[in-house]
Amino acid sequence: MSDLFASFALSASGMEAQARRLRHVSENIANADTPGYRRKTIDFRAEMDRDTGLSRVATGPVQLDPRELPRVYDPSHPLADEDGYHDGSGVDLMIEIADAREAGRSYEANLRAFDQTRQMTQGLLDLLRR
Amino acid sequence: MFDIPDLMRTAQDLARHSGARQTVIAQNIAQADTPGYRAQDLPPFHAQADRALAATRPTHLDAGARPAELTPRTDRSAPALSPNGNTVSLEGQMMQAAQTRQAHDMALSTYTSARAILRTAMGR
Numbered sequence: 001m002s003d004l005f006a007s008f009a010l011s012a013s014g015m016e017a018q019a020r021r022l023r024h025v026s027e028n029i030a031n032a033d034t035p036g037y038r039r040k041t042i043d044f045r046a047e048m049d050r051d052t053g054l055s056r057v058a059t060g061p062v063q064l065d066p067r068e069l070p071r072v073y074d075p076s077h078p079l080a081d082e083d084g085y086h087d088g089s090g091v092d093l094m095i096e097i098a099d100a101r102e103a104g105r106s107y108e109a110n111l112r113a114f115d116q117t118r119q120m121t122q123g124l125l126d127l128l129r130r
Numbered sequence: 131m132f133d134i135p136d137l138m139r140t141a142q143d144l145a146r147h148s149g150a151r152q153t154v155i156a157q158n159i160a161q162a163d164t165p166g167y168r169a170q171d172l173p174p175f176h177a178q179a180d181r182a183l184a185a186t187r188p189t190h191l192d193a194g195a196r197p198a199e200l201t202p203r204t205d206r207s208a209p210a211l212s213p214n215g216n217t218v219s220l221e222g223q224m225m226q227a228a229q230t231r232q233a234h235d236m237a238l239s240t241y242t243s244a245r246a247i248l249r250t251a252m253g254r
Contacts, residue, residue, distance in 0.1 A: 057160050
């Protein structure tokens with residue numbers, strides 16, 4: 001029974017991590033046209049719990065994509081330098097949407113695991129009732 | 131009639147095993163996107179007929195340790211690595227989750243009916 005309770009926490013940590021990733025993806029998409037914006041990414045790592053020996057998902061700090069920003073030629077833009085160029089946004093919509101899909105899929109898988117654990121717990125508790 | 135308590139104990143072991151396996155599966159699914167994570171699994175369940183080496187006192191060797199059957203180990207049958215070094219396949223985990231669910235349901239049904247037989251035998 002305690003195993004099943006531990007797996008609730010595991011699935012919840014997975015969902016939390018995926019939700020955080022999705023939040024940063026939507027932030028990136030919202031800034032797809034902001035000049036000088038660098039896309040934000042977070043990394044996932046396994047964090048071992050000494051008591052149970054199980055590893056939860058932990059998210060690292062927000063990192064900015066170090067790639068060079070595209071240069072956009074627009075002399076009328078207020079940010080343009082003397083040559084007429086300014087920094088564009090470092091967001092590639094294709095990458096962001098693929099990332100969002102993957103996060104959504106993993107979130108759903110965690111939700112399924114959570115639901116199945118809940119049903120198994122319910123089955124155990126039903127033994128007490130009859 | 132005297133087999134019934136044994137049967138109930140086996141059902142209990144199976145339920146415990148599938149509960150532990152469910153936890154391992156939940157962990158794999160949670161870590162499905164973590165770079166470098168290797169999928170884990172439990173050894174398959176075998177009804178323990180002889181408990182000759184069962185630790186019955188806290189001073190016995192291995193008394194507090196988890197039995198080998200409930201200790202997760204790296205799943206060698208996991209499919210090839212993804213580019214980030216992760217070996218979790220969500221489809222494979224869903225399959226294992228379905229098996230676990232089935233084993234758990236089987237254990238609970240067996241337990242329930244064994245209990246009913248025992249009650250009938252006791253005349254209640």
